[in-house]
Amino acid sequence: MTISAIQRLPDDLLISLFAALADVYPAVTTTVDSQFEAVPRPSLCWMVVTHVCRRWRAVALEGCSVLWGQSLSAFPSALKTLLPRAKGAPLYFRIDLFPYMTVLHHLPNIGRLEGAFGSADEQGDYWIRALAEKARPRLRRLDLCDHKLRTNPSVIPKPLHRGVALNASTLTHCYLPRVIPMSAPRLRVLHIRAAWISSVREVVHYISAFPLLEDLHLCLPQLKADSTFKAIRHPLKLDFLRSFTNDSGDSSIVALLPYFQVPSTLNLSFSIDFNDDIFLDDLVTENMKAEVLKLSSHLTKSPLGAQARSHDTLIWDLWSPQRRSKRIALSTCKRSQLDRINDQGRKRGMIELNLDGNSLWPVECALHPALTTYLGSQRLTTLYIRFFDVEHDGSYVDNLFELENLFELLADSAFSTVTELIVQLPESRAFFSLFECLRNTHHTSLVLPSLARLVLDSRSNTHQSQTSRSPKVNSDFKTRAYHDRSWVSNLRTMLAHSDDLGHRLRYLVLKGLTDDRMSSSLAVDMNRLKSVVDVVVDRRTRE
The missing domain is CATH 3.80.10 (Leucine-rich repeat, LRR (right-handed beta-alpha superhelix))
Structure with a gap:
């Protein structure tokens, strides 16, 4: 019996092929809305290719332990069958697909754990407390956020019990529905999708524990300045930071910005949230304009805005993130970057100012002074x-x-x-x-x-x-x-x-x-x- 060319491919090439396919087409469980309820449905994706012939199947079963560990959540009912194929590789669990005790039992071997909780979700707090009490020696990625929900600065989660802290020496990516005490020296990505009422002193001490941060997303409304806490004595050195987003909806973040010692290629993104009431009086509108002016003026004059003064291009985005809501985003860059932004997203060194409201009228009122102040020092x-x-x-x-x-x-x-x-x-x-x-x-x-x-x-x-x-x-x-x-x-x-x-x-x-x-x-x-x-x-x- 002759052996076809595809059966003679070396094992390492087949493993690389399966890994590439798994990266683009991961095997996951998708939720399909039926007429009566949401039905979880597995998607084979990369696994289909492993059935080309018996040899490909054998290579997949014996040499792709990491891929099987990443694919467990596609077939939660077949956990006992798939676990031996993982052969000790880090596991990927979705909280909503497995029983509570099953997740806790396998927690020492989980490398990626995901759930979808809002900022004031008691179930999310329950899981945070459970994770704080258990060993997680292999956990690298923790995502407990519902990314379909936008952070609401007016919703403040209740404090957790004292003594709840997450110690994760291997953690590199963390997405949390609330702020919690945490020790993670290898952390590179931190997103806290909940309002955090705090002082500049507390925020600086908290963030400085993660010197390797590359991506930071916070919601810091009503941030309290501290005249006795000097930026020159307590600099926030983040040499690897590439992106910082504050989704608080006000300008109080300017109290924290002087503490940043970051690369000039840092991407900055800030939001100003306008009153939800359509019938705004003149006083409320003027207060909103003052918030925009305070933030845009600080960005123009501060060292963080130094790179913006060399920008010659303004990107002016308009869209409705949700029904009855409007957003205008202003971001600056160099003209040479513009042709690549649509394909690859934001480039390094961009500054973005988001103005949000339920109609464009209050946004327009603040946009004109923001443009004049923010762009006054630039030659567009x-x-x-x-x-x-x-x-x-x-x-x-x-x-x-x-x-x-x-x-x-x-x-x-x-x-x-x-x-x-x-x-x-x-x-x-x-x-x-x-x-x-x-x-x-x-x-x-x-x-x-x-x-x-x-x-x-x-x-x-x-x-x-x-x-x-x-x-x-x-x-x-x-x-x-x-x-x-x-x-x-x-x-x-x-x-x-x-x-x-x-x-x-x-x-x-x-x-x-x-x-x-x-x-x-x-x-x-x-x-x-x-x-x-x-x-x-x-x-x-x-x-």
């Missing part, structure tokens, strides 16, 4: 505006009607040096507000007087993949992205107005969707565009 040359699509309950939530007032802010002097404007909106009609703002017949001076390159992109900018949407919603996304004749006509009117005032656009780049039905009718309009701009680059794709 590129402005990138992105609107993220959000689908709730199977339908698209149209929030674009509020963009007109936001675009009015482009007339601010902070943008007078902008030479490149990139706008990505999920539907072509949303650009009408932009064109009206740039044309701005109410002012004799030009909006964005230095503008030389304009990029208009109507493709969907969404966190959802095309295949995950319903067919109706997916079709709706595509339809809104088409450039129709009225869209092009409004664009030409805006460019002609600028040309009449003596400022001719040099480059116009169009991105989006087109089809054969529209191509012929748009051809004439596209030629008319070339009469009011030097170079037109059409990068639209056909559907």
Whole structure:
């Protein structure tokens, strides 16, 4: 009997192949919503490939102990069968899939433990106390947070009993639904997804116990300053820190920032939470503006904001994280980083300021002074505006009607040096507000007087993949992205107005969707565009 080529592959190559597949397609239990209840359903993923032939199966059973240890949570009912295959490798347990006593029994061999608890969840506190009392010699990753829930700064967890402390010498990644005393000298990632009412002194002492931190996420509302606790005497040295996020919703974090001694490549992210009441009086609005100004002013003047002064690009993101909520995020970077941000996420050295509210009106009130203060010391040359699509309950939530007032802010002097404007909106009609703002017949001076390159992109900018949407919603996304004749006509009117005032656009780049039905009718309009701009680059794709 002849042996096929795939059966002659060396063992180490097969093990590497299985490991690569397990990394991309891990075997996990997914929760499928049926008509009556949520049903856990296992997903084989990488294991399917091990059944190509008997030899591949034998190699997987004998040489992939680590992968079997990572796959236990995919088949909780087959725990006794899979444990021997792990051969002592660190185990991965999901708390919701196994009985309480089973998890505690295997805790000495668990390398990764996950659960989903809110910041005031008594069940989460129960598990924290249980973990504090048991030995965990191999635990490297602990995640007890429900990441679908956003941290609420107004929800303060009750204190745990005294004496509860987590000592984990091997722990490197930790995601907690509350702050707890902890000893973890190897910790690299720490996320505390709950409000922590504390003083600067307490926070500095707590964080300084983790000198290897690379990623830190906290929620520190109402942080109390301490005039007797000097930053020069008690510096917070975190030489490896690459990302720090404070999700407290206020500006009290400025009391802690002077203590940081961190690399210049640190990513910073802060949030200001606006009052949930739609009917805000002038006093409340002014208080919110003061919070934004305090934080943005500190970032402009502090050593932590030094790298931002060399940034020439502002990324202006708009989206609705949840129904009836709005978020504007301002982040700065260098233009050379911009092309890689969409593919690889935030680059090193970025500073992000998030403004959250249930409507854009209070956010707009604070955005103007924030832009003036935050960007006053920078010379911006590129402005990138992105609107993220959000689908709730199977339908698209149209929030674009509020963009007109936001675009009015482009007339601010902070943008007078902008030479490149990139706008990505999920539907072509949303650009009408932009064109009206740039044309701005109410002012004799030009909006964005230095503008030389304009990029208009109507493709969907969404966190959802095309295949995950319903067919109706997916079709709706595509339809809104088409450039129709009225869209092009409004664009030409805006460019002609600028040309009449003596400022001719040099480059116009169009991105989006087109089809054969529209191509012929748009051809004439596209030629008319070339009469009011030097170079037109059409990068639209056909559907």
